[in-house]
Amino acid sequence: MSTIKNNIPIILMLLFEIAVGIFLLINPEMFTTIVVISFGIFLAVVGLIYLIRYFRARKREEESTLTLIWSIVLLAFGIFAISAHRLIMSFFAFIAILYGIILLVSGFVKIMGYINSRKANLPVSAVSIISAIISVILGGVILVNPFGTTHVLFMFAGIAILVSAAFDIVTLIFIARAGRKAIDDGYVEATVIEE
Secondary structure, three states, X not given: OHHHHHXXXXXXXXXXXHHHHHHHHHOHHHHHHHHHHHHHHHHHHHHHHHHHXXXXXXXXXXXXXXXXXXXXXXXXXXXXXXXXXXXXXXXOHHHHHHHHHHHHHHHHHHHHHHHHHHHOOOOOOHHHHHHHHHHHHHHHHHHHOOOXXXXXXXXXXXXXXXXXXXXXXXXXXXXXHHXXXXXXXXXXXXXXXXX
């Protein structure tokens, strides 16, 4: 149970990856449209809050014009994201490429963690190196972009995220069984288990 408590951030991130992967598989256009509009709403609300804060503090001469500028910029970007989400969607191949970069970097970090664990004579699972190699391969394929449409690319990104999350879950289980604690940079820290 303490292994689960120690790795709650990692488990939450894996659950988030699984949810994103599933949504990208089910309906990638709708998912990304919802993300864009939600982000636009978020920016507009934050901009509105800063604008209200500016006018309230202005009466007391406590707020700077930087707050006003910031609120206007946030409102403008928020309204743009909400009203021009179709235009933004046409540029969403960039997001799939970003997923590819993240998978590629994640794979290389996992490979370095595997190599460092081996150098330190810590027990490592073959699953962790397989996960790393698959992340690098999937990230590379996404970056090369062999697909003709963003829809297929997003579905592929969803599959890649799900596969990466599945391997990370298996690695986390291996770590839990070995009595070690996973840490965020991909390395494994040994802990002493007293009986």
